[in-house]
Amino acid sequence: MAAGDEHATSEVLRGLNRHLNCLNEDNKATRKRALEFIRKETVDKGLSSGVLQEVFSALLKPLLKCLTDPMERCRETAIAVLTKFIRCVPRPEEALPCLMLCLAQRYGEKEILEPAEELRLSAVEMLTLTVEVCGGHLAPYLNEMISILQRTIVDPFPDVKRESCRCTVNFAKCVPEHFHMQAESLVKPLMLTIAHQHSRVRVSVIEATGAVIQHGSGKNVDDVLSHLAQRLFDDSPQVRKAVTTVVGDWLLHMRDRYSYFHKLIPLLLSSINDEIPEIRLLAADLWRQVGAQWEKENEDDIKDKMDFLLNPPPHYPPGVERPGLGCRELVVRNLGRLIPAITHDVTDWLAPTRVRTSQLLSVLLLHAEDHNTQHLQPLLATFYRASIDTNTDVVNNCLAAAKLLGTFVPPPVFLKLLLEHVTTPYSSSHPWIPLMVLAAVLGGCSKPLIKPHLQQIADTLTQPDVCQEYQQVMYLEQLLACVDVLLHQCESDCGSVSLQLLQVLVTVQSLSREPELSEKALDSVQLLCKVQGLDSVMELHRRHMVQLLDWLSASVNTWSSYSPQRLQLHIIVMQSGPVIGEYLSQVMPLLYSCLQPNRDPEMRMSIFTMLAKLLLDANNTLDSQGHFRDESEKFLCDILLPNLVWQAGRTAAAVRTSALSCLLALLHGGAITPGQLLCREEKLCPRVLSALEEDSQLSRLLACRSLSAILRLIGASLHHEALNKIYPELLKCLDASSEEVRDVALQALGLWFSSLTDNYNPELCAPHLQLLFQQLLLHLDDPDSSVQDQVLEILKKGSSIHSALLKTEVEAVRDRQRTPVYCDQLLQHISSLPRLAPSQ
Incomplete structure (x- = not known):
């Protein structure tokens, strides 16, 4: 030191002697004045650096002693003076032996001795400054630093927590070759603080965690991953951004990063779907850097791929940027270890976790491309588990991932598994799940690849166990979705399986109890017509009517009220319109078989109801070709009359009612001629007259109307004896409680009088x-x-x-x-x- 500096130092210290002695006085005001004078005469006076360094060395111990002063103002001033000295002196490291010992004793014990939170903050800020100006000189004081940070990171005052985390980051960077020996002891306090209610504290903790792991031994990655993963769902975008930055930095710079790729990659890729664009862009940029770095580090291993796999696979999803080779290879090489974790988390009890995991699934499949084939079975199991989620976002994300599977995996591979799962459902309580996944996978597959397998897919969908076994709305919706995706993907090629697709659509309409679903199925029928260039649904039915009726006839002897075939018959004949009249030779035996009196009553009722609708408009349905009239007499005798025979029981009465409605439709629709009716009058009239005595008001009403129709058609041709048998029964109806029955009976009596000719x-x-x-x-x-x-x-x-x-x-x-x-x-x-x- 120069002679001039020595003299200046002596002068300063001589002037401070009295005030240094005052620091030991009992009067707190005296101590306070002494400290303020010391500050004024030293750090505030602008002394030269050499003089200031010597003065600091002389004053250090008295100032450190003031950190335990009972008066808060004195402690505050002492910290302020020390901080200024550390900032201004040229060799602050010379103070470290005393300074670090004192700070460790006061702030590094189990209980922090400083009660004032503002002073604790000032002390930690002073420590941070010490790290900044002393750098590597702090290496010998590793234990003291760690003991202080362990306590201050969990300090009750949020600002102290934040400053401690900042200090931790700086310290780790200053002495990395020593820090790793004690880094592990900071993990626990950091994890205790990572969920603090203040978002800025959480950000600071995440940044400190990044530094601790980055410069640590690498043994504590597993201890912090779950905590960081939870922060990806944080409400604060800044917290999620901090996690993304830290994880990206680990993937780029952590020494043992290769051992943790399978654990870190999901965290970074999860941020690619963050709702904040800034975070998405940050994650994507970091991921590109990670991939490029890995690609450079492993250039020799992937040289062939770098040279020959430049073009994306055919039918790559439009509008999607293909990840770099390094990124793809990282996912491919770790996918086997990632899928079990994905499968686990996709059923997590927390909905946000399930949503984020399902989003991640799509990102992974996009990277893996055709390598997904190797993991097809566990991926399908994951899809099945995610598809039953109550959260629609999870289901939609899962189906989007399944669509990617269809893009990259060859159809022969995924169809072998999926079609087997469709025929033997994954879950008895959710049998529609394989169909849902199949529709999604097919949606990602291209037309040329699906075409060779259309027949196999259509044949599977038309199997009775698949097509007719379940009536839940969800199942039918997914069955319809499979047909729709084939129609949209393959269009005109669907002509080769038009019959099978129509059978499925007919079944969906017949089993559906939801009008909206039935409308969707009918829209699909119209689309099936469109892709084949057919003008109408009737044309489609005309093309396949023979096969459709054979399909139904094969099982007609086993039909019951629970059989879907009777409902399928209803859809076919109602939508065929005039076409059904062209195939009476097949339709009538079908009807004769299922309408025999010994068949299921409820089934007969439903078919009679259907026939009533057809016969009311016979010219545009059953009799469109004029052939039904040749069958009508046989139909009347072999079907209607046997079902009008009285039998005990409410069910039998209901069947008679439905048969009467069919008879009335036959009479009104003009499908039977007066001559044919007259030939069968002797058998018909007694059945109708006996129905006037039914308990059911509807039956009596239908019988009255039927008599009116008979009288209108053949009344004038009836013998007087036949006429005289009719009026007494009609007279009885005039005493009925129903005004409607009385009204119709009176109309019938009027027709009865009109039927009397000269022969009467x-x-x-x-x-x-x-x-x-x-x-x-x-x-x-x-x-x-x-x-x-x-x-x-x-x-x-x-x-x-x-x-x-x-x-x-x-x-x-x-x-x-x-x-x-x-x-x-x-x-x-x-x-x-x-x-x-x-x-x-």
Whole structure:
């Protein structure tokens, strides 16, 4: 030291002697003034660096002693003076022996002795400054530094935690060759703090963790990975960004990184799907650097691939940037170790974990490309497990990954497994899962690759165990999805499996109880027509009607109310329109077989209901070619009449009701001629008349309407004996509780009178007419005026048959009626008739 500096130093210290002595006074104000004077006369005075260094050496111990001063202001001033000295002196490392010992005693023990959190923060800031200015000189004080940081990292004051983490990062970088020996002891306090409520603290802890692991022994990676993985779901983007930066730095620079690639890669790749664009771009950039670095380090091993595998595989997903070779190779070489972890985490109890894992799955498959083939079975198992998740994001991400599988794995490979799983479902409670995955995988496969396997796929989908076994909406939706993806991927090539696809679509429509799903299936039928250039659904049915009916006929003898075939028949005949009339030779035996009286009652009811709809519009359905009329008489005798025979029980009554509705449709639809009806009248009318006595109001109503239709068609051709058997049953219906039944019965009676021709002898049948007139006159006095009006019109018709008899009966009851108005109107009408002989 120069003589001038020695003299200046002596002068400064001489001036400070008295104040140094005051530091030991009991009066706290005196100690405080002394410290402030020392600061004023030293660090604040602008002394030369040489003088300042000597003064600092002389003042260090007294100042360190002040760190234990009872007065907070004194401790604060002492820390401030020490900090300025450390910052200003040229050789701050000379103070380390005393400084580090003192700091370790005060801040590195089990219990921190400094109660003021602001002073603890100042002390740690001073320690950070010491690390910055002393650097490698701190190596001998590794134990002291670690003991301090262990305590301050878990300090209750958040700012102390953050500053401690900053200090840790700096210290690790300053003495890396020594730090690794004690780095492990900082892992526990850091992990205790990593979930702190303040996001800035979490960021600092993550950065410190990165430095500790980076410059540590490498043995503690497993201890921190799970904690870092949880921070990937942090609400704070800055925290997620910090994790991404740290993991990327490890992958690039950690000494033993090759041993941890399979654990670190998922963390970095997970950030590629982060919701914040900045984090996504950061992760992608770091990943490119990692891949490029690995590629350079392993250039000799992958030289052939670098030279020959430059072009992406055919049918690579459009709009997707292909990862670099190094990135792809890293994933390929670690995929076998990654998949078990993915399979585990994709069913984690936390939804965010499952979502992030399912996103990661797509990224991995995109990198692995055709190497996915080697891991197909565990990948499918993962898809199946993820597809039953209640979170739609997990399911959608899983299906997106499955689509990539279809892009890179050859169809013969994935179909061998998938089709087997479709026929033997992965889960009895979720049988649709293999179908869901199959649809997704096929969606990623190209048309040229699927085409050779269309027949195999379609044949599998039409197997009864696959197509007809389950009626859950989800199952049918996925069955429909498989057909739709084939139609969209293969288009016109689907013509070769048009029949099988139509069978599946017919089945979906028949089993679906959701109108929306049925509409979707019908849309798919129309798409099937479109890809084949057919004008309409009817044309499609015409092309395959023979095979469809053979398909149904093969099992018709085993049908029951639970059989899907009866529902399939309904869809086929209803959607075929006029085409069904071209194939009566196949349709009618089918109907005869399943409508025999000994077959399942509920099945017969549903088919009768279907037939009623068809027969009401017979000219555009069953009789579109005019051939059904040749079958109608046989149909009436062999199908309808046997099902109208009375049997005990509610189910039997319901069958008769449905048969009556079919009969009425046959009569109204014009599919049977009057001549054919007249030939079978003797068998038909008794069945219909007996139905008028059914308990069911609907049955009586249908029977009345059927009688009206019969009278309208062949009433004039009926013998008087047949006619006289009809009216008594109709009269009974006038006492029914149902207004609708009474109304239809009155209409039938009006038609009955209209059916009387010249061959009907009124004198011979006078007793019948008399009974009929008497009963109708009773209802002429009905409380309901509309009934009175109807009865009046009917009696006016009857007056032309035997006016004298009617006049006598009217006069006999006129005075007993509540109101004689209707009787007078009827008598007036009779008197206006021309005087003709009764026989006329």
